[in-house]
Amino acid sequence: MTDQALHSKAFNQAIAEDLLIGSHCLVCGNISIPQRQICPNCHSDQIERIQSNGRGTLATFTVIYIPPTSMAEAGYNAKNPYCVGIVALEEGPRISAQIIGMDLSDPETIKIGLPLKQTSVVRGEGESAKKFLAFEPA
Numbered sequence: 001m002t003d004q005a006l007h008s009k010a011f012n013q014a015i016a017e018d019l020l021i022g023s024h025c026l027v028c029g030n031i032s033i034p035q036r037q038i039c040p041n042c043h044s045d046q047i048e049r050i051q052s053n054g055r056g057t058l059a060t061f062t063v064i065y066i067p068p069t070s071m072a073e074a075g076y077n078a079k080n081p082y083c084v085g086i087v088a089l090e091e092g093p094r095i096s097a098q099i100i101g102m103d104l105s106d107p108e109t110i111k112i113g114l115p116l117k118q119t120s121v122v123r124g125e126g127e128s129a130k131k132f133l134a135f136e137p138a
């Protein structure tokens with residue numbers, strides 16, 4: 001596996017435990033979530049693992065009515081849309097995730113800057129059930 005794949009695996013394992021992990025650069029202080037092995041700011045490999053407090057605000061969002069195959073298989077469609085947002089985490093980084101607990105029948109009610117907290121959604125059933133990062137109103 002490549003380093004990035006290993007990091008992705010560690011990130012997904014953390015999500016399964018409801019943890020959001022990242023990296024903190026000991027040289028320049030940059031914080032990346034998901035974690036990086038090399039600092040994207042100064043290219044140092046002097047990094048430590050950190051855990052996000054899972055809190056942030058909604059920076060932008062999209063309501064998806066025509067889902068990609070994986071989401072269609074999870075039961076989403078034009079009558080059952082879902083919301084994907086970019087969450088500005090308190091630690092600084094922004095992360096893309098499904099946003100739940102919104103009134104998708106009236107997307108105008110979803111406000112930028114809304115305080116959010118980390119949660120998760122399970123997609124798939126039985127053996128193929130998998131937990132994914134999501135956010136909900138705090």
Ligand SMILES: [Zn+2]
Pocket residue numbers: 025026027028029030039040041042043044
């Ligand atoms: Zn750095």
